Amino acid sequence: MSDAIRAEGLTKNFGKTCALAGIDLAARTGTVLGVLGPNGAGKTTAVRILTTLLQPDSGKATVGGYDVVTDAHRVRQLVGLTGQYASVDDGLTGTNNLVMIGRLLGLGRRDARARAGELLARFDLSEAASRPVKTYSGGMRRRIDLAASLVGRPRVLFLDEPTTGLDPQARSDVWEMIRRLVTEGVTVLLTTQYLEEADQLADEIAVIDHGKVIATGTPDELKARVGGQVLEVVPADLSRLAEVRAVLASWTSGTPVQDPSARRVTVQLSKANVLPGIVRQLDDGGIELAEFSLHKSSLDEVFLTLTGHHAEEDGSESEAGKDGARNPGMARQAAGATKGSAR
Ligand SMILES: Nc1ncnc2c1ncn2[C@@H]1O[C@H](COP(=O)(O)OP(=O)(O)OP(=O)(O)O)[C@@H](O)[C@H]1O
Numbered sequence: 001m002s003d004a005i006r007a008e009g010l011t012k013n014f015g016k017t018c019a020l021a022g023i024d025l026a027a028r029t030g031t032v033l034g035v036l037g038p039n040g041a042g043k044t045t046a047v048r049i050l051t052t053l054l055q056p057d058s059g060k061a062t063v064g065g066y067d068v069v070t071d072a073h074r075v076r077q078l079v080g081l082t083g084q085y086a087s088v089d090d091g092l093t094g095t096n097n098l099v100m101i102g103r104l105l106g107l108g109r110r111d112a113r114a115r116a117g118e119l120l121a122r123f124d125l126s127e128a129a130s131r132p133v134k135t136y137s138g139g140m141r142r143r144i145d146l147a148a149s150l151v152g153r154p155r156v157l158f159l160d161e162p163t164t165g166l167d168p169q170a171r172s173d174v175w176e177m178i179r180r181l182v183t184e185g186v187t188v189l190l191t192t193q194y195l196e197e198a199d200q201l202a203d204e205i206a207v208i209d210h211g212k213v214i215a216t217g218t219p220d221e222l223k224a225r226v227g228g229q230v231l232e233v234v235p236a237d238l239s240r241l242a243e244v245r246a247v248l249a250s251w252t253s254g255t256p257v258q259d260p261s262a263r264r265v266t267v268q269l270s271k272a273n274v275l276p277g278i279v280r281q282l283d284d285g286g287i288e289l290a291e292f293s294l295h296k297s298s299l300d301e302v303f304l305t306l307t308g309h310h311a312e313e314d315g316s317e318s319e320a321g322k323d324g325a326r327n328p329g330m331a332r333q334a335a336g337a338t339k340g341s342a343r
């Protein structure tokens, strides 16, 4: 199947800042490409180039087969964009925002209203339709943003950090809506700092850091590159954490890590055949377990292996940050939330 999005060797500098240092991306029609990277990695710059809002310094990109520079007007007819920051007018109602966009896209008054009503219903905003957007919650705003980008029935949709700052429920609502679009044949390029989000939605992931693609693959392939699995142990009696740590250390070559909330100990395992021995020794020591689980390395662990720093850090990581890393998802969520409101 053909590629709905293709980029080769895109570069972009802003003065002395190199935002893109030559990136290649490809998304097959009807799939989700996740572009994963920390703050300042170049995600928004890539999206702006692919949606014709910005010209690259060099390199080439096509969307739906059309060149984003020389055929920009064709590309604009194919794409929808939900930007990182809200694009709807705060003072207008939900309905009026969507109607206005429909009119700008050339729909007649009646068609524009019908399309607005349909999208508002689909995004569960019918009840709030006649309220100004400034009265909407964060989750409702992201939904109206998404709805706004769909008025023109785009075949290729660009979502720049669609769930940053949302609570878990609102986030999974947005995920559900994205999945539904994909079943309708829409191609999606999604940027995210949430490794879990890329894992949930993307068929392929491109990890970018400092304007370069540093890894590509399916979520499973990326996890496999780190190799191995992670064993997570929570004793029923938290005062016995140190003993758990010692047992894990004696059975594995990795260094067991205690999470910051001091509830669990995790360790990277290269082989699962040590598990029975660990269980037996914990049992012999009379250590009762609240949790004993094995999971594939998370994408955060992949990121750490690929870049030497966590996704939420900007390269200046500390040893404490490295060690405090169990439940990276929560740390990142918090980082995302602050970031959203900081601008
Ligand atoms: N208009 C601009 N003028 C100057 N520098 C810019 C401009 N846009 C982006 N940059 C710089 O280019 C680099 C990449 O920025 P970009 O916005 O693409 O990153 P990002 O991956 O989207 O980050 P975030 O996750 O914070 O949104 C950063 O160093 C940023 O400061």
Ligand SMILES: [Mg+2]
Pocket: 043, 044, 045, 084, 160
């Ligand atoms: Mg950005």
